[in-house]
Amino acid sequence: MARRSVRPPPSPAPGHPTVRSLADAWRSGVFKSPHQSALQVDGASISYRELDERARSIAAAISQADPTGAPVAVLGQRSLDAYLGVLGAVLAGRTYVPLHPGFPVDRTGGMLRRSGAATLVVGPEADEVARPLLESHEGALAVLFPTRRLPEWSASSGMGLRLDARVIATTPHVETPMVSDESIAYLLFTSGSTGMPKGVGVSQANVSAYLSHAVSAYGYSPADRCSQMFDLTFDLSVHDLFATWMAGACLCVPTKRATIAPAKFIRDEEITAWFSVPSSAMLMDRMRTMKPGAYPSLRISLFCGEALPASVAQKWSAAAPNSTVHNLYGPTEATIAITSYEWTANSGSGAAVPIGRPFPGHEVAIVDTSGCTVGEGQRGELCLAGPQVTPGYWNDPERTAASFVVLPHSSDRWYRTGDLVEWSPSDGLIFHGRIDDQVQVMGFRVELAEVDAVLRAALHTESVITVSYPAGPAAEALYAFAVRDGDQGGEAAALATCREVLPPYMVPKQVFFIDHLPLNSNGKIDRAALSKTLEGRAK
């Protein structure tokens, strides 16, 4: 077919990154706002200067405990320890690897091992997982407890140094080492279709390009009070932490419970800058907390991670009358977010808000299966090129080669997103879902095949299929269908097995037993048809 460019009109000249690393972004905040609060967590407020002092102690302890430069894993959520762990790793010039205390131990253990981390920072909220994790870890691992004495269990769990708050505080500070643009700033794991989570390493250059754009585009300043809704294992949290800190603003951390019903948090903390998945807004609406004018303090609201329904943007805009509303899009492989669209009352009438235009310095191409660009108004796979496109999958050249490609007639390196889009001259990119069986549940990426594999083993049958519900790009939950085949385990046992090996958002809500799995015209199991049957049945 004729090749026709559907690249957007030229963007403004790409701004030179104003920072070169996550450490630079942090130091920018310390310089701008030394005496202001950098972090509010667990009822405490900590100034930039104090947090810098404490994080530099952690960095020094990391450098001393493991001089090899290996990554630093951080097992914690919504605690001072977790943020100190991230900052300590950053200031030690290390890759940080966030691990979730709520995920199954085996899954987390696999990530820890594959990351090659030689140091682990543990928050008190993660003790229950940390103990079995360390007991099953092969090899030595230095473990830091940033705000407390060594817990009793730590002495008998695994090998390696154990450092408590007192030892960490007395470690002489070291200069923050220079890091190269190519060095990996953070390493995250996402669901993988073969049953093994995929590691994505994001370089200092990638994240610096993102932050330099985001902080200026959204006008972050020291006066801002920014929400921290995303778990640290979700790459959108990197925006929360480092866009806030680069600007010298205050990062406000809601409790885990407040993340499910954040209305009071936004009002009490007078949040000015909001960032969440659209599901959070939908849940707030269902709890009747989206009354017009409810959130006058907000000046900017960003949504990312799943499709943003226009109705939700409309309600949010009414509830936050002083705020602009932006829909961001971006896979982890292209660093946090890479396109955006500002929603206004005059935006088109489509059901979902467009994902808009790429950030300056980036290019998009929409291609068919052979990699050739499709015509305007036609749907195709979205490919991305530019400084935010990451080096590839962690220690996985095969998968990297499959997804990071050179397109015909282009010498650039492109990331094939697997997302189906079309280009509209007025709105930019319009998102139409996935070309494979990956779905988003509350913004979390899930490969349905990974859940299928666990259920097949648990139910002792090949005839199992997992679907997301509601059908479409933004799902609330997963459901499974299985063909009952003689003596197999029941629903309760299968779901209990899922909870042992999968993170909570990947565990189906129900298993339905049916006579046969329906096939579509291609002879494949028809997930969409099954998802439709859930209307009125899903609990």
Next chain:
Amino acid sequence: MSERETAMEAFVISFLVERAGRLGFDGLEVDGDFDFFESGLLDSFGLIELIDSVESSFDLEVDFTDMDPDAFTTVDGLVKSLLSTGP
């Protein structure tokens, strides 16, 4: 405890017990202090389902805007929160 409060607590407990059984959660003691969020039994969408279910059974419509989420993820806490603004 009023009759309505007692009935609502029984309703919430029965909702949670049914769910725990169906999902294969073993050994949960579902009483007034039970925290359904901390235990992992309900996620945010599960919480909405529970609230919808109580509201329709007890003819309530509750605005959660100024409610403290730390107070409504236990059985008793949720019942108190729902009754605090109800008719």
